[in-house]
Amino acid sequence: MNTQSTALFKALSDPNRLRILKALQTRVLCVCEIRELLQLANSTVSQHLSVLRDAGFIIEEKDGKWVNYMINPKPSDPRIASILLSLDFWINDENTIITDKKKVSLLDRIRICC
Amino acid sequence: MNTQSTALFKALSDPNRLRILKALQTRVLCVCEIRELLQLANSTVSQHLSVLRDAGFIIEEKDGKWVNYMINPKPSDPRIASILLSLDFWINDENTIITDKKKVSLLDRIRICC
DNA sequence: TGTATATTTCGGTAGTTAACGAAATGAAAT
DNA sequence: ATTTCATTTCGTTAACTACCGAAATATACA
Numbered sequence: 001m002n003t004q005s006t007a008l009f010k011a012l013s014d015p016n017r018l019r020i021l022k023a024l025q026t027r028v029l030c031v032c033e034i035r036e037l038l039q040l041a042n043s044t045v046s047q048h049l050s051v052l053r054d055a056g057f058i059i060e061e062k063d064g065k066w067v068n069y070m071i072n073p074k075p076s077d078p079r080i081a082s083i084l085l086s087l088d089f090w091i092n093d094e095n096t097i098i099t100d101k102k103k104v105s106l107l108d109r110i111r112i113c114c
Numbered sequence: 115m116n117t118q119s120t121a122l123f124k125a126l127s128d129p130n131r132l133r134i135l136k137a138l139q140t141r142v143l144c145v146c147e148i149r150e151l152l153q154l155a156n157s158t159v160s161q162h163l164s165v166l167r168d169a170g171f172i173i174e175e176k177d178g179k180w181v182n183y184m185i186n187p188k189p190s191d192p193r194i195a196s197i198l199l200s201l202d203f204w205i206n207d208e209n210t211i212i213t214d215k216k217k218v219s220l221l222d223r224i225r226i227c228c
Numbered sequence: 229t230g231t232a233t234a235t236t237t238c239g240g241t242a243g244t245t246a247a248c249g250a251a252a253t254g255a256a257a258t
Numbered sequence: 259a260t261t262t263c264a265t266t267t268c269g270t271t272a273a274c275t276a277c278c279g280a281a282a283t284a285t286a287c288a
Binding site (some may be wrong): 114 | 238
């Protein structure tokens with residue numbers, strides 16, 4: 001029983017992972033951009049991303065030395081699709097999310113990483 | 115940020131709490147019936163129930179020496195209402211849940227507790 | 229080939245959480 | 259009032275998780 005259903009909610013039960021999901025709903029981001037947004041170590045961000053990926057919420061796409069992460073456009077699990085749709089009205093009034101949205105639009109991977 | 119949104123998902127991110135929620139969607143249950151269903155210590159069940167109650171998923175009603183727990187019929191948070199509705203199609207194929215449903219219909223608090 | 233950069237994996241640590249039994253609380257019945 | 263029974267609270271322990279820095283991997287470029 002600890003397999004499928006709880007994995008979904010476990011993935012959503014960490015504030016930083018929710019911030020990542022909400023940020024990715026704005027646009028595609030690479031690891032270093034997310035690191036900049038959340039102010040966490042690279043390895044920690046990578047860990048969070050793998051949790052979200054394993055649960056099915058996001059997918060990754062390699063682009064040279066970067067790895068782009070994005071919302072899963074075609075989740076095989078209908079629950080994932082449902083949750084992703086609902087996230088808009090579930091979380092939008094929290095201050096962190098609001099300021100994150102502004103920051104995301106200003107993030108520039110060239111300036112941050114290179 | 116660790117306040118509202120993650121509390122909802124944290125409450126759902128434990129397999130035993132999901133089992134409790136699903137069982138309560140069948141009918142009202144007291145603590146000792148849930149203890150019997152989950153095969154956990156009373157104190158552990160009580161703990162899980164308080165997490166679900168604090169998050170807003172369930173309410174309690176005292177009935178003599180028993181405390182009846184039930185799905186919150188009028189959640190003030192629309193996310194709770196949405197999640198409770200969705201739970202039906204989110205979780206119904208897992209073996210534990212299926213056998214739980216059968217067990218719940220056979221639970222008898224008089225036989226169990228007294 | 230060697231170097232630089234982005235990301236992941238690994239090992240370890242601090243904080244959190246689920247679990248228990250024992251003690252405390254509360255409500256009904258003798 | 260005392261006992262009984264259901265539940266909650268408390269104190270403790272084991273398991274889990276988020277986090278970090280360092281090492282390993284992977285990709286592009288000189």
